[in-house]
Amino acid sequence: MKHQTIGYIRVSSVGQNTDRQLAGIALDRVFEEKASGKTVTARPVLAECLAYVRAGDTLVCHSMDRLARNTEELLGLVRDLTGKGVTVQFLKENLTFSGSDADPFKNLMLSMLAAFGQFERELINERRREGVAAARARGKKFGAPPKLTPELCQQIDTLLASGANKRATAKAVGIGEATLYRYLSEKS
Template sequence: MKHQVVGYIRVSSVGQNTDRQLAGVALDRVFEEKASAKTVTARPVLAECLAYVRAGDTLVCHSLDRLARNTAELLGLVREITGKGVTVRFLKENLTFSGSDDDPFKNLMLSMLAAFGQFERELINERRREGVAAARARGRKFGAPAKLTPELCAKIDALLASGASKRTTARAVGIGEATLYRYLGDRSASGV
C-alpha cells in the first residue's frame, strides 16, 4: 500500500475560512474540522483522521495550534501519532516529527512553541475578561437587546385588556409565546 500524505485542517467556528491552511500542499486526503480545540475528545474529525493514518504516512498541519491548544495535549498527540509510525509536519513552524529520529532540540522547540501558544491564548482570554468587566462597570450591556420595550409592553397590555388571546397578542406584536408568558410572569411576580 502506498504511503499517503494526509492533511488535517481545523478552524474554531463554522464561519471561518480554511482556504489558507495547507494551500498548495499536495495531499492524498484531507480531514477538515470546524470545532474549537479546547479538548481533543470534542473533535470527531481529528479522531477519524488519527484512525485513518497508517505507519509510513505523513500527517500535515498548518501550525501547532491547529492540532491542539495546550502543551500537554499537543505533546501527547504528537507522541501518539509518531508512535504509530506516522510522521507529523507543522508547516508554519517548519517542524517535522517521526518519532525515531527526533532530536532533543526539535522536542524542546515543540514544547516551547506549544507553551508559548498556550500562554498567548491565556493572555488573550485574560484581556477579554478584563475588557468585559470594565465595559460592564461602565454600564454596557452584553447579549441581544431586550425584545420587550416599554412601548411593546404597553401594546401587549392593551391587546390583552381588549380580550385578545395570548397567542394572537404574541403574533400581533411579533414575539414568541414563550416571551409573552415570561413577560406576564415577570409582571405578576413584581405585582404590576
C-alpha cells in the first residue's frame, strides 16, 4: 500500500483565498475547508481528512493555526494522528511530528507555539470586545438600521387608514409583508 502525502488547507470564510497555502507542495490528495477554525466539530472537511489518513501517511498543513485554534485541540490532534502512525508536518513553523520521533524539543515547540497562538487570538478578541463596548458607549449603533423609521410608520398608518390593503401598503413603502405585520402587531 502506497503511503500518501495529504494536504489540509483551511481559511476562515468563503471569500478568502487558499492559494498561498501548500503552493508548490506535491500532494496526493488535498482537503480544503472554508470554515472558522473555532472548533473541530464545526469543520466537517477536517473530520473527513482525519478519517481518511492512514498509518504511514503524512498530513501537511501550512501552519498550526490552520489545523487547530487552541492549544488543547492542536496537541490532541497531533497526538491522535501520530498515535495512529501518521506524520504531521507544519510548513510555516518547520516542524514535523511522527509517532517514531519522540523529540522533547519539538514537543516543547509545539506546545509553546500553540499556546502563543491561542494567547494572541484571545488578545485580539478582548481588544475587539473593548472596542465594541467603547463604540457603543459613544452611541455607535451596530447592525442594519431599522427598516421602520417614524416617517415610514406614519406613511403606513396613512395608507392603511385610507383603505389600502396590507400587501399594497407593504409594496408601496418598500418593506416585506412580514415586516408590516410585525409592525401592526407591535403597534396594537
